[in-house]
Amino acid sequence: MTERTLLVVLFDDVQSLDVTGPVEVFQGAALACGDRSAYRIRTASLDGSPVRTSSGLTLVPDGSLMDASTPHTLLVPGGEGTRRPDPRLVDWLRDNAPQTGRLVSVCTGALLLAEAGLLDGHRATTHWRACDHLAGAYPKVDVEPDPIFVRDGRISTSAGVTAGIDLALALVEEDLGRDIALTVARHLVVFLRRPGNQSQFSAQLAAQTATRDPLRAVQHWVTQHPEADLSVESLAERAGLSPRHFARAFHAETGTTPGRYVERVRLEHARRLLEDTADGVTKISRACGYGTSEAMRRAFVKALGVAPAEYRRRFRGPAQQPAH
Incomplete structure (x- = not known):
């Protein structure tokens, strides 16, 4: 050797x-x-x-x-x-x-x-x-x-x-x-391996943590339920605020919009599932709230420049691809 x-x-x-x-x-x-x-x-x-x-x-x-x-x-x-x-x-x-x-x-x-x-x-x-x-x-x-x-x-x-x-x-x-x-x-006890182009921040770290309990609770709930209805209206109801007030307060306290935060959480969750499971793209797209594999593909291409299947191939290598 x-x-x-x-x-x-x-x-x-x-x-x-x-x-x-x-x-x-x-x-x-x-x-x-x-x-x-x-x-x-x-x-x-x-x-x-x-x-x-x-x-x-x-x-x-x-x-x-x-x-x-x-x-x-x-x-x-x-x-x-x-x-x-x-x-x-x-x-x-x-x-x-x-x-x-x-x-x-x-x-x-x-x-x-x-x-x-x-x-x-x-x-x-x-x-x-x-x-x-x-x-x-x-x-x-x-x-x-x-x-x-x-x-x-x-x-x-x-x-x-x-x-x-x-x-x-x-x-x-x-x-x-x-x-x-x-x-x-x-x-x-670490991941093998975060690809080099992965962001230095997780979705939660990239955004500031809200100071008010209702907004902070919403942030946490989003990361635990990426498959749920995460519209501004739904999240505002969970926070006990009007949609307009919620959107303004969320941006003021986190530095990002609710929609952008949801996008980051869903993308991050999808990447982890592609890296760590053998689940198909269709199943992962539903688990992450994209609904369809095409919606997930568009999100990956926009953020990362590659489709989900190509992302998995680059991360895992051909020998580790799931069976079809």
């Missing part, structure tokens, strides 16, 4: 989960395939000294970046330390990262890559809070704020924190196959 070396960059105020999440995925993959050499993982700081994470944990690196050999995969995590990068670290990345086989950043680690000029001319993402800064400070980077991860050639960047696990699972699937990646995902 091919040996892949993985070097993880450490620095003060690094986000600990940006480090440990992907490391657990790659180490788990090596164990799952029965070959510990599948991934040889090392951590390194500039001078080999321990670093203190943003949560207060101390990480002890395996060695110094200055002494590290060129890895197959270089992983740059994020954290508060990326806001005030050590110029020596940026110089090291600029000089050494181009020689690696694969360059990966998690969360705001993309800011370090951008500062070193490594993302110029490439598509990239980062934590949603840092996307505007990345785009404004580094105009040569094609920033995509919505996806949980973006892969552009040998460079892969992910959104905040747990998105690094999604990206690591995608890389393991590429290296060792879906079965190994699925074994790791099950062990970590």
